[in-house]
Amino acid sequence: EVQLVESGGGLVQPGRSLKLSCAASGFTFSNYYMAWVRQAPKKGLEWVATISTSGSRTYYPDSVKGRFTISRDNAKSSLYLQMNSLKSEDTATYYCARLLVYYSSYMGYVMDAWGQGASVTVSS
């Protein structure tokens, strides 16, 4: 059974840092791109970061670029999100997600497995 378990969430002051972890099991972690997605309270979903299988390529939206860093340790089947210079608008539940490659007339990616989420509150 595919399992993704996030940890490291909590209350942090604006401007400080926090690091989230995601422990993966039930699949060959090193074979999959991975991502972080967040959901602000009572709001929709926002993609935060993606990392390639080896970790050599990373992708971010402008809203977090330069502040957040996604990384992975394939030997430990673990995914990480280092969040720096946190702002109140970063308050959200952060989900770890597996990216599945699918083939249609093109090669596409879809988030086919999600963790239960880690809550991050940025407040003084």
Added chain:
Amino acid sequence: DTVLTQSPALAVSPGERVTISCRASESVSTGMHWYQQKPGQQPKLLIYGASNLESGVPARFSGSGSGTDFTLTIDPVEADDTATYFCQQSWNDPYTFGAGTKLELK
């Protein structure tokens, strides 16, 4: 960024057919996916690539569309389908999500 527009809420009776729409601000080809999220839970993948049913998802769920207009259909609706449904595109960077459609059962 590609904006995905969904109607905010729908209310249907069990046994009925419901269609949930998602309109993209620019073409996403068939790079559209649908997720179900129940309160306090993580999103669950239902449909990927616009029309492919995820393994283990009941055949009552189906998806269609290409380009800018997409539909998730549930037929027939069951009480357990009460949830918020999100569309998401992975054709254009960055990946974006719709705001969600809250489905309520009468």
